[in-house]
Amino acid sequence: MKLQLVPPAEAFRASFLRALREFQHEGLPWWIGGDLELAEQDFAAFVAKKLADANRSTTTAVPKTHRWAIAEDQFVGRIAIHHALNDALRIEGGHIGYDTVPSVRGRGVATEMLRQALPVARALGLREVLLTCDDTNTASVRVIEKNGGSLRETRALAANRPPKRYYWISLLDES
Ligand SMILES: CC(C)(COP(=O)(O)OP(=O)(O)OC[C@H]1O[C@@H](n2cnc3c(N)ncnc32)[C@H](O)[C@@H]1OP(=O)(O)O)[C@@H](O)C(=O)NCCC(=O)NCCS
Numbered sequence: 001m002k003l004q005l006v007p008p009a010e011a012f013r014a015s016f017l018r019a020l021r022e023f024q025h026e027g028l029p030w031w032i033g034g035d036l037e038l039a040e041q042d043f044a045a046f047v048a049k050k051l052a053d054a055n056r057s058t059t060t061a062v063p064k065t066h067r068w069a070i071a072e073d074q075f076v077g078r079i080a081i082h083h084a085l086n087d088a089l090r091i092e093g094g095h096i097g098y099d100t101v102p103s104v105r106g107r108g109v110a111t112e113m114l115r116q117a118l119p120v121a122r123a124l125g126l127r128e129v130l131l132t133c134d135d136t137n138t139a140s141v142r143v144i145e146k147n148g149g150s151l152r153e154t155r156a157l158a159a160n161r162p163p164k165r166y167y168w169i170s171l172l173d174e175s
Pocket of ligand 1: 028
């Protein structure tokens, strides 16, 4: 699938809101509540907030650059790059996180999102990036490994959860 990574923009309101309903139906916790209620109520404000995340630093949040994947003018996925790690992200989250809209999974979207996000991370000054994923998340493992991820560690975080994999991708060859 041919796709472009772009900053969040109001132009993608309709397909983003359709995707939001798919994500909510799936039930991933990070697609429920919070800012997403704002997306339904005031999409312009939601987009502005996403863009402002790049300059927002709090005791719990580090600056974060969001990119949306667009194919044939439709929102098909999202990827976000943390500009630095904090203690929480070192355990879970890492520098980069992504989701593909459920109805377009298995068509190379996440692989391409991560490929295109790596030069963005490099431009932010990062020399290597941490990606964390569940040991059982076969699709994400493939996405990371196809993008040059090197498995540095697998750690059990809790008895009732799958072990977490810690991958690093070197950006020294990125332009
Ligand atoms: C993980 C996720 C982002 C993958 O997105 P995607 O766009 O479907 O990924 P791709 O199409 O680029 O596929 C990547 C690889 O995973 C494989 N794959 C895709 N879905 C799979 C599945 N359900 N089970 C096993 N492998 C799968 C693909 O075949 C491909 O491998 P290949 O190149 O060897 O054929 C997507 O499943 C998702 O959004 N999941 C929920 C959120 C999530 O887990 N985010 C990542 C957190 S670390």
